[in-house]
Amino acid sequence: MADLEVFEVFGLTKPGAAVCHAGSLQAADPELAMVLARELFCRRSEYIELWVVPRLSVHVAPRAGEVLGPAQPRSYRLGSGYRSTVEKWKQFGGEQGGDR
Amino acid sequence: MDMDLKDFEARIARGELVEADDFMPDAYRRQCLRLIVTHANSELMGALPEREWIPRAPGLGRKLAILSKVQDEIGHAQMIYRVAEDLAAPFGITRQDMLDDLIEGRAKFHNVFSYPAPTWADVGIIAWLVDGAALETQGALLKTSYAPYARILRRICAEEAVHLKHGEDIVLTLAAGTPAQRAMLQDALARWWRPLLHFFGPPGEGTNSDAFRWRIRTASNEALRQGFLRKYVPKIQRLGLVIPDPELRLDEASGNWLYGDPDWDEFWRVIRGGGLQTVERLSLRRLSRAEHSWVVAAMRRDSAA
Numbered sequence: 181m182a183d184l185e186v187f188e189v190f191g192l193t194k195p196g197a198a199v200c201h202a203g204s205l206q207a208a209d210p211e212l213a214m215v216l217a218r219e220l221f222c223r224r225s226e227y228i229e230l231w232v233v234p235r236l237s238v239h240v241a242p243r244a245g246e247v248l249g250p251a252q253p254r255s256y257r258l259g260s261g262y263r264s265t266v267e268k269w270k271q272f273g274g275e276q277g278g279d280r
Numbered sequence: 281m282d283m284d285l286k287d288f289e290a291r292i293a294r295g296e297l298v299e300a301d302d303f304m305p306d307a308y309r310r311q312c313l314r315l316i317v318t319h320a321n322s323e324l325m326g327a328l329p330e331r332e333w334i335p336r337a338p339g340l341g342r343k344l345a346i347l348s349k350v351q352d353e354i355g356h357a358q359m360i361y362r363v364a365e366d367l368a369a370p371f372g373i374t375r376q377d378m379l380d381d382l383i384e385g386r387a388k389f390h391n392v393f394s395y396p397a398p399t400w401a402d403v404g405i406i407a408w409l410v411d412g413a414a415l416e417t418q419g420a421l422l423k424t425s426y427a428p429y430a431r432i433l434r435r436i437c438a439e440e441a442v443h444l445k446h447g448e449d450i451v452l453t454l455a456a457g458t459p460a461q462r463a464m465l466q467d468a469l470a471r472w473w474r475p476l477l478h479f480f481g482p483p484g485e486g487t488n489s490d491a492f493r494w495r496i497r498t499a500s501n502e503a504l505r506q507g508f509l510r511k512y513v514p515k516i517q518r519l520g521l522v523i524p525d526p527e528l529r530l531d532e533a534s535g536n537w538l539y540g541d542p543d544w545d546e547f548w549r550v551i552r553g554g555g556l557q558t559v560e561r562l563s564l565r566r567l568s569r570a571e572h573s574w575v576v577a578a579m580r581r582d583s584a585a
Contacts, residue, residue: 184580186362203432204362206375208581216579220355223348240301 186235187213189220191227199231210234292494297427300366308494312426313367315496319418320360321382321389327353328564329397329406338400345446349407352439359432366428383566385553390414392475394555401454401461401468407447409472409512413479415440416508420499455519469516470524477539478547480505509537 184206191202202221207213213232221227255261285305291298298304304312327350334350337343361375368374381387392410397403418437424430454465483502491497499507513530516523527540550558 203359203435205358206362206365208579212579212581216358220358223351223355243299 184208187217187232188235188238189217190231190233191221192229193227195228202227202230204235292425297430298425299427307490308496309367309370311491311494311496312429313364316360316364316367316429317378318388318390320357320364320378321387322393323353323357323360324382325389325393325561325565328561328568329393330403333397333400333403336400337403342450346403349443349446352443356436356439359436363428363432379569383562383569385562388551391478391547391550391555393561394550394558395471395475396557399464399468400450401464402471404447404450404454404465405468405472407443408451409447409476410479411440411443411447412512413476413508415444416504417480420504421497423495423498425495451519455521466521469521473524474542474546477505477542478550480508482544482547506536510535513537
């Protein structure tokens with residue numbers, strides 16, 4: 181008997197959506213993994229596209245705080261880091277800050 | 281080790297979730313595994329009485345609906361065994377071992393799947409109230425600290441909610457039917473009421489156990505049972521059905537339903553393998569495993585198949 185392998189299943193719920201994790205399953209190869217993935221995760225047409233990936237091919241970075249989390253605040257990478265523009269606009273007249 | 285346990289418990293106390301690759305104490309792993317395997321076994325065993333009803337369901341629509349329910353339950357079993365496998369790997373336990381334990385009578389499954397379903401009304405009561413009870417339990421488990429289980433439960437709960445509507449529809453149809461249909465429904469309710477109370481397990485079990493401290497479980501047996509009673513007793517009464525418990529009444533002060541002693545000895549007998557149909561259902565499971573071994577072989581690309 182062939183050894184079964186674990187596959188992680190990802191899917192798209194609608195055109196243009198980001199691919200998200202659906203679950204995992206055991207299968208002999210990618211073709212049969214796809215058969216089982218359709219059976220397990222698409223009974224109600226939940227996904228328009230499915231990916232099956234051998235788990236061994238998925239490399240996971242350590243959890244936030246170790247690598248992914250910011251070592252120092254990184255607000256300058258986010259729009260929310262520039263809220264002070266609202267106040268700054270007020271110096272140039274008008275009640276309303278910003279461009280709204 | 282003690283330091284690890286302390287760190288782990290601090291994580292749990294902060295409301296953090298545990299992923300499959302995270303450190304976890306063996307006792308946590310074992311408790312999660314027991315809960316999750318029992319759930320997987322129950323999905324598999326629950327499909328058996330319903331499968332028997334596929335050819336007998338009244339009309340093509342009902343046949344398709346119950347067929348798809350059986351397909352869902354087997355799908356749930358597949359997903360839950362998958363989560364269990366990752367948990368069990370460090371113990372050297374495989375899915376094969378879990379399936380063997382079940383048919384050899386070494387593993388537990390829910391009490392309700394040891395009772396017969398002699399009429400179509402039983403099928404309706406099972407889909408409405410047994411799935412309703414299961415949804416109560418599984419809904420509470422969405423908050424479990426073991427994240428892989430919580431993730432698949434979100435999907436499972438959504439599908440169980442459909443099963444419940446399907447059961448509700450069968451029950452409403454029979455309740456609005458002929459006197460014979462109503463009588464059949466009343467009989468089925470009488471058969472299932474006690475197993476339904478048993479479903480949640482005995483009351484008074486301590487919520488200060490490891491399972492609660494580690495947030496594997498978050499709601500006590502009695503809290504779950506009361507949630508079920510609050511939802512369904514008024515609906516059953518609205519249908520004009522008689523619940524076979526003369527002591528059942530609402531305690532206005534606490535908002536709890538008080539019920540007569542449901543004979544917990546029977547519960548323990550059933551859980552330990554002495555249910556009316558435990559042996560028969562397990563032999564049915566053994567038979568279906570043998571009959572479907574060619575599917576397993578094909579899925580394994582076993583050249584001998």
